[in-house]
Amino acid sequence: MLGGLTNFSVRFLKEVFLPPYEVDQIRKHMIELGMKTLPIVGVTGFIIGLVIAMQLSPVLKRFGAEAFLPGSVGISIVRELGPVICALIFAGRVSSGIGAELGSMRVTEQIDAMEVSGVNPFRYLVVTRIFATTFILPILTVYVIFISLIGAYIAVVLVQNMTWAYYIDRVIFAVEFGDAIPGVSKTFIFGFIVGLVGCFKGYTAENGTEGVGKASTSAVVVSSLLILIFDMVLVKLTLWIWPTVK
Amino acid sequence: MVEIKDLYKSFNSNTVLEGVSFNVTEAENMIVFGRSGTGKSVLLKCMIRLMEPDAGSVFIQGKDVLKLDLKELNELRKDIGFLFQGAALYDSMSVRENLEFPLIRNFDLDKKEIDKRVHFVLEAVSLLEAIDKMPSELSGGMKKRIGLARSIITKPKLMLYDEPTTGLDPITSKEISALITDLQHALKMTSIVVTHDLLCAKIIADRAIILDGGKIVKEGSINDLTTSNDPLLKNFFSDEIIETNGSLK
Numbered sequence: 001m002l003g004g005l006t007n008f009s010v011r012f013l014k015e016v017f018l019p020p021y022e023v024d025q026i027r028k029h030m031i032e033l034g035m036k037t038l039p040i041v042g043v044t045g046f047i048i049g050l051v052i053a054m055q056l057s058p059v060l061k062r063f064g065a066e067a068f069l070p071g072s073v074g075i076s077i078v079r080e081l082g083p084v085i086c087a088l089i090f091a092g093r094v095s096s097g098i099g100a101e102l103g104s105m106r107v108t109e110q111i112d113a114m115e116v117s118g119v120n121p122f123r124y125l126v127v128t129r130i131f132a133t134t135f136i137l138p139i140l141t142v143y144v145i146f147i148s149l150i151g152a153y154i155a156v157v158l159v160q161n162m163t164w165a166y167y168i169d170r171v172i173f174a175v176e177f178g179d180a181i182p183g184v185s186k187t188f189i190f191g192f193i194v195g196l197v198g199c200f201k202g203y204t205a206e207n208g209t210e211g212v213g214k215a216s217t218s219a220v221v222v223s224s225l226l227i228l229i230f231d232m233v234l235v236k237l238t239l240w241i242w243p244t245v246k
Numbered sequence: 247m248v249e250i251k252d253l254y255k256s257f258n259s260n261t262v263l264e265g266v267s268f269n270v271t272e273a274e275n276m277i278v279f280g281r282s283g284t285g286k287s288v289l290l291k292c293m294i295r296l297m298e299p300d301a302g303s304v305f306i307q308g309k310d311v312l313k314l315d316l317k318e319l320n321e322l323r324k325d326i327g328f329l330f331q332g333a334a335l336y337d338s339m340s341v342r343e344n345l346e347f348p349l350i351r352n353f354d355l356d357k358k359e360i361d362k363r364v365h366f367v368l369e370a371v372s373l374l375e376a377i378d379k380m381p382s383e384l385s386g387g388m389k390k391r392i393g394l395a396r397s398i399i400t401k402p403k404l405m406l407y408d409e410p411t412t413g414l415d416p417i418t419s420k421e422i423s424a425l426i427t428d429l430q431h432a433l434k435m436t437s438i439v440v441t442h443d444l445l446c447a448k449i450i451a452d453r454a455i456i457l458d459g460g461k462i463v464k465e466g467s468i469n470d471l472t473t474s475n476d477p478l479l480k481n482f483f484s485d486e487i488i489e490t491n492g493s494l495k
Contacts, residue, residue: 104337112296113334117348117400118320 029132049151071174099219102202137191333393
């Protein structure tokens with residue numbers, strides 16, 4: 001499978017720069033995928049922020065460091081939790097959807113029909129979706145981070161008497177630009193993984209409806225696994241290239 | 247128009263086509279007849295490189311299809327229509343969008359000309375009222391008709407039909423076969439029809455070949471083949487008649 005995935009990504013890199021550029025399709029997929037995922041990542045982000053703050057509060061209290069709660073929550077959400085949770089939810093929602101959609105098109109010969117009519121289906125179906133997932137995930141991540149911080153604020157208010165302005169001031173004080181950039185930047189790679197794996201599984205699906213089911217399920221499993229592996233590598237890489245990140 | 251020489255295709259150890267050769271002249275309607283699983287659809291797909299054959303050559307309009315690069319192949323494909331077994335309509339597009347798709351992508355036509363062609367082909371298949379429907383709202387026979395309309399909208403010189411009547415009731419099947427014949431005569435296209443439906447073959451065919459075990463075992467007019475005393479053909483057609491429908495006897 002890794003060989004096939006590598007060949008598929010090489011083909012993507014070759015085709016992405018060639019005309020015709022399917023701008024309308026890319027925009028359509030970005031809006032569709034973004035809108036489809038917006039509610040679920042919002043709810044998840046809110047709960048994660050709330051829970052993290054609730055969990056951290058007694059621990060910090062034990063060390064007399066309750067004042068650091070907004071900063072600690074902010075750093076963990078911006079650097080790691082926001083991007084990774086958002087990417088995993090996105091993988092579950094979008095990768096399976098793309099796998100099922102393209103898989104169904106493959107087994108019902110719709111992709112063949114496109115090819116016969118002189119249209120390059122790889123460029124029309126695959127390149128546009130990978131492009132869309134790569135650029136929509138960072139936008140969703142920024143949204144998730146913001147919603148998580150709201151969730152965390154509610155938890156903070158429950159245990160401490162703190163205004164929103166003071167809370168945000170503490171978060172901004174703790175979270176540096178150097179925390180946000182690597183956190184959000186890596187979601188471009190996560191988005192690429194989600195689109196690539198979903199398209200690969202769907203585009204190469206075979207054996208009828210059974211194949212479509214398999215494509216959809218394995219798209220989620222493989223993309224989630226790859227996101228976690230790449231996260232591990234990217235965190236190490238970020239700390240190595242950018243040692244100023246605290 | 248079409249010349250196939252020694253075409254071979256196998257999947258692992260299963261040889262599907264074993265040296266298939268035949269010619270189709272311009273404006274001729276050729277039927278490729280054979281039982282299920284004898285490689286008829288594979289033959290069609292190899293002809294336009296939806297599948298790559300293992301060996302042999304395919305010439306369409308004098309061009310060696312297997313030696314064309316992707317750009318040249320796509321140019322050639324603009325002159326070829328293909329009706330898939332399940333019609334292969336794009337699920338996410340309405341009937342109108344399905345029909346417009348090959349025109350918008352391949353031809354520099356204005357909106358008026360595109361609309362004109364869409365209405366013309368829908369009238370030809372008697373489904374103008376379905377123009378704004380989604381494929382999920384259509385019956386099997388309607389899907390086939392729309393699939394046929396999409397295939398002819400680019401005014402192809404060669405039409406390939408993969409089991410055009412499979413899964414349809416005998417009446418709809420006869421209607422589709424008659425429609426194909428009418429369109430053939432109106433548009434003067436060359437056609438290759440893959441089928442195991444004898445009724446469809448009788449309506450459409452000028453000439454037929456019988457594919458069995460990956461090889462062409464017989465060639466001739468449908469009438470000659472069905473009335474032949476050859477034991478293989480007798481056995482073949484008696485089975486096909488039962489498979490198609492009893493009334494043909």
